[in-house]
Amino acid sequence: MGIFRIDPLMLKLIITVLLATFLPARGHFVEFFEWLTTAAIALLFFMHGAKLSREKIIAGGSHWRLHLWVMCSTFVLFPILGLLFVWWHPLPVSAEIYTGFLYLCILPATVQSAIALTSLAGGNVAAAVCSASASSLLGVFISPLLVGLVMNVHNDAASGSLEQIGKIMLQLLVPFVLGHISRHWIAGWVERNRGLIGKTDQASILLVVYSAFSEAVVNGIWHRVGASTLLYIVVGSLGILFVVLAINLLAARLFGFNRADEITILFCGSKKSLANGVPMANILFPSASVGIIVLPLMIFHQVQLMVCSMLAQRYKKSGEKLAAKQQQANPTVVESQK
Template sequence: MGIFRLDPMMVKLIITVLLATFLPAKGAFVPFFEWLTTAAIALLFFMHGAKLSREKIIAGSSHWRLHLWIMFSTFVLFPLLGLGLVWWHPVDVGADIYTGFLYLCILPATVQSAIAFTSMAGGNVAAAVCSASASSLLGVFISPLLVGLVMNIHSAVPGNGLEQIGKIMLQLLVPFVLGHIAQRWIGGWVEKHRSLIGKTDQTSILLVVYSAFSEAVVNGIWHRVGVTTLVWILLGSLLLLVLVLAINLGAARLFGFNRADEITILFCGSKKSLANGVPMANILFPASAVGIIVLPLMVFHQVQLMVCSYIAQRYKKQHDAKAARQMPEKGKAAIESQK
């Protein structure tokens, strides 16, 4: 079945982790990959800014109740569930894994997959574009603040809190803003070469993952992460996603949103961004901890794609079935009107 198929990006991530496991960057290659990773992160966020269309944001920005709930789900509900999971601590798999779960919970939503699933299921695409884009932009500010607020871990960036925030802004926000400013000149080129931009995104993420896991392998990650831990990460990711989907679905119906908005809430309020999370972790956390901290995020990324793909297909089938039932009725009404 299609739901159990790994997406191509996940296959590339697995290959990258295996490469870092057997051929980690060592010695003189370490500073080279650090420089390359920093450049890749800047390019990644520049491209995110260049892809962001102001017209699409304005088109979907008026639906404030929907956007407010999606932001609540992304930056309040998810972190609260993450804190609950850390407090519950049901399986003894080490503090770094629970730190990873908490970290994924404070990240912004994805842009591409949230919009794609909303479109497939027949949701409010304009609102999805607005919410997902706003989440990605706000996440540059909010996620680092939440890291400092709810996570007890020392930053990879030396210095005080203001210096750390300055480093984050320089590496993430400045390229993003520059890309968005340049959108009026390069927007057409970006739209025309979407597949090339997608490959740039993926290459940037894979470089960061290779660099992070090289450091983690040198520090003995696979002595701390076994099969039991990986199974728990999978089950924990599934539990977290199901809880968020159930709460979002209940809230959408409780607050009287229509079907199209319900779909948008479901898909935009349940996603976490691998594209933002991996580069941000590389800046926020010590190099020795990044590999194990992003492991739950990489597993959750695959779980959310599989589960949301199934849900989107179910919505689509319901919509197609309803349209098929209405067709004969419309035909009958047309014949009656001609008599």
């Protein structure tokens, strides 16, 4: 019966999507949930900063092979798959939906969910922070260039660049740095309350899902397209995501990355940012086309969170089993490492 047991985090995600569908945040509640989500993400990065030693941060930042592959996955592999997908034309959907698929493929990686899932799965969090943040920062400049290159759109996105960079710095890097500076005083408390970091990871993911899906529901996601089109977008999103995950997994093992780095590559190299994509679409495309163009991105965003959350839970459980086996085989060594 264990095969049919629903993963707890998956169940929470389904409940969150249903809640956003029937009770989306509206009016003043939108600002409240935006503030709450920002606060949860800031707390998450503060605690990760306090948790990680300087040696681990330096090692994560200097892991150039991992960062190079994640950048290639985000800004080379994804766009190529997007172009092939549009050329192949396998789904009976409109040209605007295909434009939306191509657009999502050239966006930078999402930051908070990639790092939260990496942490949940037991990956290299220091490398994930560096890689995902770099992807988001570079994407502010690279993605508009790719839009102009592969989609023949030539609007000026510079006006949004500084604002996006400022938001990334303020929401992610500043709390991380403050947490690391505070490590001297709170490192002991963080070590004793590591479970709180895991809860913060899950809370931030659920808040991002609720906020993103609430916005989609309020903007009329269920009225703009029929059920069949929606299903085709889900199928297309799953297809693109599984191809990227498979290639990243193959590359991680082919290039000899360890388990923690493999997890980081999977979760940082397979995400696309809704937070960056929607504001950028408002700058790059005519206002009348923005809604339908970002629809595949909104759905892909939910699909990637759900699939990768299940994958993270599997990695977490396998890691716990591996640690238990190592402790049974070598209890004295494991105890000395604690």
